[in-house]
Amino acid sequence: MRARHKPWADDYLKKHTEYVVLEPESLKGNWQSRFSQHQPIYLEIGAGKGQFITGMADQFPSINFVAIELVKSIIVSALDKVVESKPDNVQLINTDAKDLRSFFGEGEVDRIYLNFSDPWPKNKHEKRRLTYHTFLEQYKEVLKEGGDVILKTDNRHLFEYSLTSFSQFGMVLDEVTLDLHELEDPTNVMTEYEEKFSSRGQPIYRVQARFQ
Template structure:
């Protein structure tokens, strides 16, 4: 089904100079110079309406955050959250995650978050999954020593697939959780989807993969 675009969303999004990086390719290898202060950089792929990343940015002023989203009307909601909270350690890219190698250089990132991505359930679509090994190998080049990928999903089959892909790419798996909201994990930052799914009693799966030295 074709997505309907909200009239005026693009124009309104582009007015946000402080929280939208319009030409991210210019900062490849130089993201530390983009932000007000040099800090570790964490990136969320598919940031949606921004609840997750803006909450993290407010909690962790010692980290710089980048949220990436391709749907402009949804990204606008995320940007507006950051503006409302006066956050200066987070910026957003209206960008396609398939082109990350055009905006990030080797070793530039400390952590990547992937939350509730499209599971692309058909086997022939596996390479489109953001946790497919082709993507993971790219992420690894962007991450510095001991860089991490944090992954959450409500889809059990995607979670199993992702665990296998992480292992195949020589990431050290840790904090593997099969029912996040029934676990003893503290300080879990949720997304809008997560709140909705958890309220319905659905299981949330979570894991972390750390780059080996």
Template sequence: MKQYPHIIVSNPSEHKGKWNQVFNNDHPIHVEVGTGKGQFLMGMGMLHPEVNYIGIEKYDSVIITALERAIESEQPNVKFLNEDVTNILDYFDQGEVDRLFINFTDPWPKNKHEKRRLTYKGFLDLYKQILKPTGEIHFKTDNQGLFEYSLESLSGYGMSLHNVSLDLHKSDIEGNVMTEYEEKFSQKGMRIYRCEAKFR
């Protein structure tokens, strides 16, 4: 990973507030937390060259696959951070991010693990600080329980919900890019839940 600092950015805190300098443009910045193997982010990067994408993934074993994909495609608008999302305020300045993606995160179904869910109010506190006032959170999951919890958490936090889908692949939402998990689950006939949320 150290051989590709232009793809997996080391010491991201050094770029806090200056990510447009890293990309050498003033395009909007979209961040995916828990980016996994990078399929979603690479797909989005290809579809939207006018957007800068940053994926955060803490597990080395997983982000290696994302790196391999990025090396092969040579997309200049996609970067990765091998970091923990709990430290996201160290990497982005206030209002620096235009959109945040949360895709197929661990549902942490036990009540005692609620604070670990990436749609828990503690995480929303962090997201609100790095997102622009007009910023959005886009959320996808196969887990109905997590989706119901997240809708309640997002709306309870004072966010407005848009484009809520209880079966994404049977909806009229356009431009959907699938993650690895999404492909796997949808092939089994499982529902994919999706929503968008904005701070009021």
């Protein structure tokens, strides 16, 4: 379902520049300056309504989190959650993540989360999948040595595609889970999509892949 247009979204984002980075290019190589403490930086690509990033920030205060979301009418919901919880370890970016190297310096990020990314099921759209090799190339550049990518999805085809893509790129698969909720992992923070799909009994797939 397409998000409803919210004409006030621009003003709302500009009102909360303590949490929203309006010009992320200006922070390349200097993201730690946006946080109260110098800590590892974890990046979520596709933050949605922010349930994951705010939950993670609360559970892991020793990590600094940056979340990117392209759709303005959706990221304002994430901002609502951040404004309410007032974490000092979350920053939001409203932009396209097609080239992270515009925003982050080499080795500036410690981990990348891809949560319920668009599977782009048609073969002609393969290059748009966030685990296509051109995306993996930029992830490797902005991640520190040994940094990893964690993918969660309900889409079996995207999951299998990503396993192959990671392996062909030479990444190490540290964890492959075919039914995440069977693990009863207490550290797992669910996204809005994850709650919806798992409530229907749909398995959630997760893979943690590390660059060598």
